[in-house]
Amino acid sequence: MDPIESIKPYKDTSFALMLAAQALGHEIVYLPKNGLALMEGVATGMMQTVTVTDGVNTGFASLSEQTRAPLSDLDVIMIRVDPPFDSEYLYGTHILERAKQHGVRVVNNPQAIRDCNEKLFATEFSALMPTTWVSSRHEDIRAFQQSHGDIILKPLDGMGDLNCHHGARRRARSRVSDLLCLRQAEAVASLQGHGGQVLVFLVLAPQPMWFEFGQWTENME
DSSP: OOOGGGSOTTTOHHHHHHHHHHHTTOOOEEOOGGGEEEETTEEEEEEEEEEEOTTOSSSOEEEOOOEEEEGGGOSEEEOOOOSOOOHHHHHHHHHHHHHHHTTOEEESOHHHHHHOOHHHHHGGGGGGSOOEEEESOHHHHHHHHHHHSSEEEEETTOOTTTTOEEEOTTSOHHHHHHHHTTTTOOOOEEEEEETTEEEEEEEOOSOTTOOOOOTTOOBOO
16 A cells, blocks of 8 residues: 555545454555565565554554565455556556465456556446547647637546646637646546536546646646
8 A cells, every 4th residue: 555654544445444454353464565576476565564543643553563575475455555557556466466366365456457447447438427538639638628618637547636627718728738838748637517517538648747737727626
């Protein structure tokens, strides 16, 4: 999972799962996402047993000394790493798949995580969702804004409302060009409200942080 010291225990789902597992008498092992390794073909991880305490904002997790061990020593591994879905995330799923091959139950299936990008997978159900585009061309973003007015750009590899930005029809088309030129983005996602309907535009970006606050952008948070 992501660094345990950075979570907010009052709202973190991973922490809630640990509390529930502990209450059922299970031993909990904390495995940081950068602790995975393949050693002579064996999937291993830097592990620490953890005891969690509810109702406090500090000192909520007590960790043992860190040690490296085969992932096959574990019964269940739950993948609790937040996006972005970067190369570290991708290669981590391959290592976890080795553990799965050795009988460890990995939740969710590493291959399914790679195959089913949450935003792209949603387009399998286009009839049930708002108007949605996915593209890597800046011209398509401009055309989408010209057609629908207010739009929201959102990276495909992000989560929640992270790095969502709003561009309105009333602002000049050149503003869109200015944003697109900040970096050579190739993918991004966009949402827009128009006539009571939400319109979504998804674009692909190798770096989700290519947005900057400016005259025409508004942070969706």
